[in-house]
Amino acid sequence: MIKRPIYLNWLIQSKDNEFVKVITGVRRSGKSVLLSLYKDFLIETGINTKNIIYLNFEHPDNFKFNDSTLLYEYLQEAVSNRKGKIYFMFDEIQEVHNWQKLVNGLRVAFDSDIYITGSNANLLSGELATYLAGRYIELQVYPFSFKEFKQYHDILNQNSAIDIDHLFNEYLEWGGFAMLQSIQDKTIKSDILDGIYTSIILKDVAARDQIREISLLERLVNYLLDVIGSKVSIKKIADTLNSEGLKTSSNIIDKYIKLLKDSFVFYEAQRYDIRGKQRLKTQAKYYIVDTGLRNNSLKRVGNLGSQLENIIYIELKRRGYEVFVGKLDDSEVDFVCFKDGLVEYYQVAYQLPQNDTREQKSLLHIADNYKKTIITLNRMDTGIVDGIPVIHAIDWLLNN
Numbered sequence: 334m335i336k337r338p339i340y341l342n343w344l345i346q347s348k349d350n351e352f353v354k355v356i357t358g359v360r361r362s363g364k365s366v367l368l369s370l371y372k373d374f375l376i377e378t379g380i381n382t383k384n385i386i387y388l389n390f391e392h393p394d395n396f397k398f399n400d401s402t403l404l405y406e407y408l409q410e411a412v413s414n415r416k417g418k419i420y421f422m423f424d425e426i427q428e429v430h431n432w433q434k435l436v437n438g439l440r441v442a443f444d445s446d447i448y449i450t451g452s453n454a455n456l457l458s459g460e461l462a463t464y465l466a467g468r469y470i471e472l473q474v475y476p477f478s479f480k481e482f483k484q485y486h487d488i489l490n491q492n493s494a495i496d497i498d499h500l501f502n503e504y505l506e507w508g509g510f511a512m513l514q515s516i517q518d519k520t521i522k523s524d525i526l527d528g529i530y531t532s533i534i535l536k537d538v539a540a541r542d543q544i545r546e547i548s549l550l551e552r553l554v555n556y557l558l559d560v561i562g563s564k565v566s567i568k569k570i571a572d573t574l575n576s577e578g579l580k581t582s583s584n585i586i587d588k589y590i591k592l593l594k595d596s597f598v599f600y601e602a603q604r605y606d607i608r609g610k611q612r613l614k615t616q617a618k619y620y621i622v623d624t625g626l627r628n629n630s631l632k633r634v635g636n637l638g639s640q641l642e643n644i645i646y647i648e649l650k651r652r653g654y655e656v657f658v659g660k661l662d663d664s665e666v667d668f669v670c671f672k673d674g675l676v677e678y679y680q681v682a683y684q685l686p687q688n689d690t691r692e693q694k695s696l697l698h699i700a701d702n703y704k705k706t707i708i709t710l711n712r713m714d715t716g717i718v719d720g721i722p723v724i725h726a727i728d729w730l731l732n733n
Contacts, residue, residue, distance in 0.1 A: 368422055
């Protein structure tokens, strides 16, 4: 088991502070495993197991607690006569009716440290924001990074030599969901990804908002998967789907995309005017949380350049950057990234075109001294071009 130290250390560093810890991320990204690993850490450091209350609300044993009043009655009895801090761990808490008020009540009623997970961004809005304003912190969990993917396969292969390029191709095609990694049979891998996709679309998107036009939702998803790495507008999507006989509107498409983003399956990269230093509200790009979902849904690998761009975008998000698509006059910079008061610029290219300087040209025209990098999958292109580092994608992904 990969212990995912970045996430685990975040929880360890947050232990016993006053904030409710909210762990979010796409379904099957490893939130439950992370919570279990943290529970093991608490026990290893001497916390009495009786002081740890762990409940997974998608487990049949806990269906009876789907109402917060019933859950509170159980918790009151469970913690009676226990000394010291109580550690509440609630997995997929959104299954409990009126859970937001309960969590705030537990924070007030007990000497406790509270951890909750969920597969929808609504955890951080609405009533939770009302009850816990300024009293929660969020950790967003993603499927395996390529570095974690390699670590897992090193263990799986007992650290024997692995063809790193072949491994990256596997990662690009099948993605980083942990449950796939020990499976060799491609049909079973595909079935697992189908199951993840269906649970996200039907449970985390359609059921949450009582969507009945499932065919429209699925067609929208396929459209977004087809145009990864391309600028799109809500109106253009609506017009395209209407032309295919699917009755819709810009408002409906906008609503469905928000639901897909809230379920952490798609991420929106807004455009940013580098010269004017402002966000632009039109023609965003959309990236999927895991390329395996994309390839399996479309039943093809497709454009490798756009998929590499997708992987780099998600990795930048995983590393804590706020990421935009850069606009510089009439040219484009793939990613403008903000973190800790600094700015970084990235161009991503499957390979640098011969006798063509467009990849570095956009970066060279940026009138500041912030870090600029080109990432490529062609090892022959790496080095320094016009003063700009050109780094192989695998090396960049494995670097801290």
